[in-house]
Amino acid sequence: MPADSALISVTAKVSAYYRQFTDIQFAQEAAELIGASAAFEQILSENGLKRENLTFYAPMFEARYKSITELIRKSGSSQVIELASGYSLRGLDLTRCGDIRYVETDLPGVIQTKLGLLEEIRRHHAIPPDAQHVVTPADALVFEEIHASVASLDPGERLTVLCEGLIMYLSKDQTEVLARNIRRLLGGFASGCWMTPDFTFRSEAANLSPDRVRLREAITGVTQTQLDASAFEDEQDLIAFLGRLGFRVEVRSQVDETPSFSSLKSLGLAPAVIERFRGALRVWVMTIDS
DSSP, X not given: OOTTHHHHTTHHHHHHHHHTTSOOTTHHHHHHHHTHHHHHHHHHHHHTOOGGGSTTHHHHHHHHHHHHHHHHHHHTOSEEEEESOTTOOHHHHHHHHSSOEEEEEEOHHHHHHHHHHHHHHHHHHTOOOOTTEEEEEOOTTOHHHHHHHTTTSOTTSEEEEEESSOGGXXXXXXXXXXXXXXXXXXXTSSEEEEEESOOOBHHHHTTOOHHHXXXXXXXXXXXXXXXXXTOBSSHHHHXXXXXXXXXXXXXXXXXXXXXXXXXXXXXXXXXXXXXXXXGXXXXXXXXXXX
8 A cells, every 4th residue: 555554544534424424324323433524524624625515525425335336236246355445334234135255455554443343333233243244454555465365255256356445545556556466366266357436537637626626635635645646548548557457347337326316315415416427437347357
């Protein structure tokens, strides 16, 4: 992970903050337990930002989360590893509701907090521990660590590799290391895919609203990392990069894959907000030759 990865992990609370305005399972509890609102308010106050000018991010985070969950369900994969999972509780939700093995990885500090969070939510909802749900520290840029984290999974079955909200904090070189690690990991299983909504294009950066630019500048200040240093020039540049590493690419719409947008009602937002960002809300699904 990047040198200042402990700082970057703070952004997991920003994701948790926005997910609390949705009907995503356990999202409100998770945000409260990790102090997501306080962390977000600190970012706002230190950078002169107004919460009410940034509510449009909630349906964007909702689409990102729900579309990936829906694609996992549709894929038929019984095994998932999520890299840099942050404080998402997708693993808890999917393992209690279906026959799926789910491995979550992140940096040690995040995992320590995550384990406490999971313990509290399991206790509150009387959900027993489940061997199908593994939460373990691993650096997504160190192959040996992510390979060790899937030791409990069956190499004879399909594997889905997921990262959500990671690549925008990496450099271009680190993105290639990540992609090579995932390609190598998938090669050890019968089949599988890599899902991520994280790729960005420089050709779209000029269209960001002033409020989005200011929040991104604030996040850059908090993380001491330039956002989207990994950005590709355009879609053709990305496809060429992935093709060189042995991936076939399919692009899905986050909006079309999202069953419902509960944050619109909870925040009093118009459906037009979603349409405004439709073109930029994508999930890339990469497969390799068996």
